[in-house]
Amino acid sequence: MAPASRPLETPCLVPGRDAEVLGDLPPAVVDTITSARAPSTRRLYALKWNLFVDWCSSHEENPRSCSIRAVLSFLQEGLERRLSPSTLKVYVAAIAAHHDAVDGKSLGKHDLIVRFLRGARRLNPPRPLSIPSWDLSLVLSALQRPPFEPLQTAELKILSCKTVLLVALASIKRVGDLHAFSVDESCLEFGPDNSHVILRPRPGYVPKVHTTPFRDQVVNLQALPSEEADPALAFLCPVRALRLYVDRTQSLRTSDQLFVCYGGQQKGKAVSKQRMAHWIVDAIALAYEAQGECRFFLGAGTRRLADRHL
Incomplete structure (x- = not known):
């Protein structure tokens, strides 16, 4: 189920410098300036600041005005606990x-802090993330065969995984963008005879990359024509898969989000971005299994795999 939004945690005990600078400004202006940082960043900063406040309290230090020596001692303890430089x-x-x-x-920007972080990176260099590679042509070939076809009678899990993968490949969108699509009539529009489909994000959606123009988030997918030379190519049509998916999930969905959970207690409810990323990787893994290939494997970086390779 998609996680519910959480209220922001404000720093405890000691107010920040922003409290003095923004104290006399109108509330609407304060909200706009505060929005310069994403809610997740503000929550993360609040958590880290509260931990530092607790450390200063146990060491009889003022967290707002303590010396560089105290801050460096706090960071060194974190480094010895094997916290990463990042x-x-x-x-x-x-x-x-x-x-x-x-x-x-x-x-x-203090010189000692900068040099400390540089030294931490040198002592603990980042390890490159090992992401399994996959063969797109092999996967597309497998999507035209069982268990992915015939799609009309395939399991809902198979239908969900194949549809998400095809839409992701055809739209070249992040998982977060796919997560914002909706079945509301203002967001989903199929053309005559399912010749195309227009997908729009739900109102109020803000893309991860803010420099991306909002109008470019609208996706127009054209149906693949039936080729006499290779009629199996129609099995790779994202419009066909999406039409079947929307029809199949209509009776069970309890959310207007485009992609919903296909089983368990959450069946019909909005699927989370993390689970949707797993669907994409599951589709690739199933394709390899269907082709008798065993070299594709799933690792801890499933979300990164889905975002990077799509």
Whole structure:
């Protein structure tokens, strides 16, 4: 089920510098300036700041005005607990958002902090993420055969996985963008004789990359023509798969989100972005199994695999 939005956690005990700077501004202006950081970033900063506040309390330090020595000691303890350099960098950003300026500049730009983070990266270099590669032609070939066809009688799980994969490949959209599509009549429109389909994100959707124009989020997919030379190509038509998927899920869905859960207690409810990414990888894995290939494997980076290869 898609996770519900959580309220932002405000930093405890010690107000940030923003409280002084923004204190006299109108509430609407404060909301706009606060929105410069994504809600997830604000939650993360609040969590890191509260942990630093607790550490300072146990060491009798003022978290807002403590010395660089105290901040470096806190970061060193985190490094010894095997926190990654990227995590330590988030701690620095969170502390800098509330800490008083040092020598006229932000804590995160202090020479010792910068050199500490550089040393942490050298001592703990990032390991490249190993993402399994896959053969698109092999997968497309498998999608034209059982268990993916005939699609009209395939299991709902198979139909869901194949539809998400085809729509992702045809639209070249992130999982987050696919997650924003809806079956509402204002967001989903099939052309005459299912010649095409227009997909629009739900109202209020903001793409992950803010520089992407909102109008470009509208997707117009054309149906694949039936070729006499190779009629099996029609099995790869995303419009056909989407039409069958919408019709099959109409009676069970309890959400107007385009893609919904296909089984279990959440059947018919909105599927999360993480689960949708798993569907894409499941479709690829099933395609390899259908072709008798065993070299494709699933790892911990399923979401990254779906986003990077699509």
